[in-house]
Amino acid sequence: MSRKKKFNKRKIKPDIKFNNLEISKFINILMLSGKKNKSEKIIYKALYYIKSKNKNPIKIFLKAIENCKPLVEIKNKKIGGSNYQIPVEVNLNRRISLSMKWIKKFALKRKERFTYIKIANELIDASENKGSSINKKIEIYKMAESNKAFSNFNF
Template identity: 45%
Template sequence: YGAFDIMKGKTGEDPLKVFKTAIENAKPLIEVKPRRVGGATYQVPVEIRPQRRLALAFRWIRNYARNRNEKTMILRLAGELLDAFNNVGSSIKKKEDIHKMADANKAFAHYRW
């Protein structure tokens, strides 16, 4: 709740709306999974089911908030959520990296089963 108070003070918007938008922005749509085919391991892009998307977004925001330099966890979490709300920050970079990796390996998408 302390993080919500900080977010309201910094954005002037409803903190629940900011939180939901931050989670939506951090959700990945696609990831790569290793598939072994004939002695070679390919990184095959697969779509992520909605429950896992939400879990990954929560996990990334929590983990990257822990690694921030602010003094208290409330400030760290508020900072990471605001970064995700503004489409910047570590959790958004992680999502973009996952999407880039999936895009780079889309030639192996036919190995999906």
């Protein structure tokens, strides 16, 4: 008997100012300890900071997420006492969440003073195919290419 249950995905409402689902997902990913207002303020400040540089913030945000989406990822599988790293394709929802998590992670590691400036600069860099989040994607592609021989051990 299988103990796995199918769960219905919760519907996310679009954000207030831009009426965009991806921005509301990014707000939820940035949120710490349930403080959604704080994360909303940070994201909106970051988007207005991008706008102050005479760029369209929504286009830059969507372009950054599009550029960071990975097509493959590495899964570990133990076969015959040894571990293999197997490249596996990623479905669309996981691609988007991975790209947002990478942008958040590498934005917070930046050296700027304020969080909204860190996020804005990471979004700008990712939209121009630069930055740490793009380097992470390239690194995963290199690992997947080197372990392509183990793809026949697929789950």
